[in-house]
Amino acid sequence: MFTNLLKEVGRGKRGARDLSYDEALLAADSILEMKATPAQIGAFFVAERIKMESVEEIEAFVAVCRKHAYRAPIQEGLDCAGPYDGRKKTFFATFPAAFLLASAGLPVTLHGMPSLPPKWGITLHDLLREAGIDPGGLSRGQITKAAEGTGVLYVPAEEWCPPLKALRSIRVELDMRTVLNTAEKLIDYSYSPYLTFGVYHNTVFERMAKLANNLKYRKALIVQGAEGSEDLFIERPTRTYFVEEGESRLHIVDPDAYGLETALPDVVWTPAVQLRVSEAVLQGRGHLAFVNQVLLNAAVRLQLAGKVESVEEGLYTCKALLDDGAAWELYRKWQNVMRSEGVLSLPN
Incomplete structure (x- = not known):
């Protein structure tokens, strides 16, 4: 699955497309849980850098980062x-x-x-x-x-x-x-x-x-x-x-x-x-x-x-x-x- 997502963002400046929010969630999950290989992760990061991340893609990465983080309502500010x-x-x-x-x-x-x-x-x-x-x-x-x-x-x-x-x-x-x-x-x-x-x-x-x-x-x-x-x-x-x-x-x-x-x-x-x-x-x-x-x-x-x-x-x-x-x-x-x-x- 991750390889398919990598292909979508890695088709070059003209061929690459933004991932949907759900697709980006899958990609972020594969990366943050290290299910993808280091080579695949590096390739994804470079491809996204060339394409430029969409709002939905960044939001998905935020959501997965939050899922794996310790978060607590310690103070409201x-x-x-x-x-x-x-x-x-x-x-x-x-x-x-x-x-x-x-x-x-x-x-x-x-x-x-x-x-x-x-x-x-x-x-x-x-x-x-x-x-x-x-x-x-x-x-x-x-x-x-x-x-x-x-x-x-x-x-x-x-x-x-x-x-x-x-x-x-x-x-x-x-x-x-x-x-x-x-x-x-x-x-x-x-x-x-x-x-x-x-x-x-x-x-x-x-x-x-x-x-x-x-x-x-x-x-x-x-x-x-x-x-x-x-x-x-x-x-x-x-x-x-x-x-x-x-x-x-x-x-x-x-x-x-x-x-x-x-x-x-x-x-x-x-x-x-x-x-x-x-x-x-x-x-x-x-x-x-x-x-x-x-x-x-x-x-x-x-x-x-x-x-x-x-x-x-x-x-x-x-x-x-x-x-x-x-x-x-x-x-x-x-x-x-x-x-x-x-x-x-x-x-x-």
């Missing part, structure tokens, strides 16, 4: 779905923003894994390791305890969805983007009603908006952000798609409209620098560009989830939480709970 292949040239604003949002009463789910192709950038896993936490060594109970105490849930995706770990070697050998690069970000480990999802090209806005609707998120913000992430730019406007109740519309978020547009300093990013800048922002003493970027992203996400009426109100709320130390205190609490298991040698 916002899922931040950024690229698992990481960052090379930009600040991980979503990391400190998560603690700012949680301190404002909006629980946040983050998730990731060790770096992947095609970017091979710095990941959230790397930031946690710099903070003295071994994300792969944490039990579900420990992770859940940290989330229940702080509102920030970090999911090591390969541990909570084991087929992703089983497929890593094939993805590394291919060294290219596959359908999993999208599907793995939408597993939604905590049944979040709100989603912010990063894309690299604006040509996929409509497809991803349709996918977010099909997956029944209450509201979603599709962001053409920094390095394909869910992070809004601070030095220029960002193109986004706002999705709600089957409707979607283009929305430009311009930092200059809020007096926040700021030139970015030249930074050579390493995991240590990412963590240092994140912690400086949470302490209210970071570079203005990165403080403003975190404030803008947090304010827009608070508005998305209905916690504030406007971005301006969100900015006021978030600035106060940075100034009074609430976000930093919450981060330190989360860090201490996460360090009590899966501990690495702490940085100096």
Whole structure:
């Protein structure tokens, strides 16, 4: 059966066709359960990459990933779905923003894994390791305890969805983007009603908006952000798609409209620098560009989830939480709970 499906997507640019949702379910099941051979799986990924995955095909892969993942309604909040292949040239604003949002009463789910192709950038896993936490060594109970105490849930995706770990070697050998690069970000480990999802090209806005609707998120913000992430730019406007109740519309978020547009300093990013800048922002003493970027992203996400009426109100709320130390205190609490298991040698 898998061979027949492979032939349908692998007939070349002109002859290939999109699979139906049911056919894509069969293909995804064969791949995630490793019923297909590594050669067949690799061929399918390449064929889909050439053809370009349809919404129904991605949705099917999301459904099968979810079936094989540990998912629990730990908290009702916002899922931040950024690229698992990481960052090379930009600040991980979503990391400190998560603690700012949680301190404002909006629980946040983050998730990731060790770096992947095609970017091979710095990941959230790397930031946690710099903070003295071994994300792969944490039990579900420990992770859940940290989330229940702080509102920030970090999911090591390969541990909570084991087929992703089983497929890593094939993805590394291919060294290219596959359908999993999208599907793995939408597993939604905590049944979040709100989603912010990063894309690299604006040509996929409509497809991803349709996918977010099909997956029944209450509201979603599709962001053409920094390095394909869910992070809004601070030095220029960002193109986004706002999705709600089957409707979607283009929305430009311009930092200059809020007096926040700021030139970015030249930074050579390493995991240590990412963590240092994140912690400086949470302490209210970071570079203005990165403080403003975190404030803008947090304010827009608070508005998305209905916690504030406007971005301006969100900015006021978030600035106060940075100034009074609430976000930093919450981060330190989360860090201490996460360090009590899966501990690495702490940085100096």
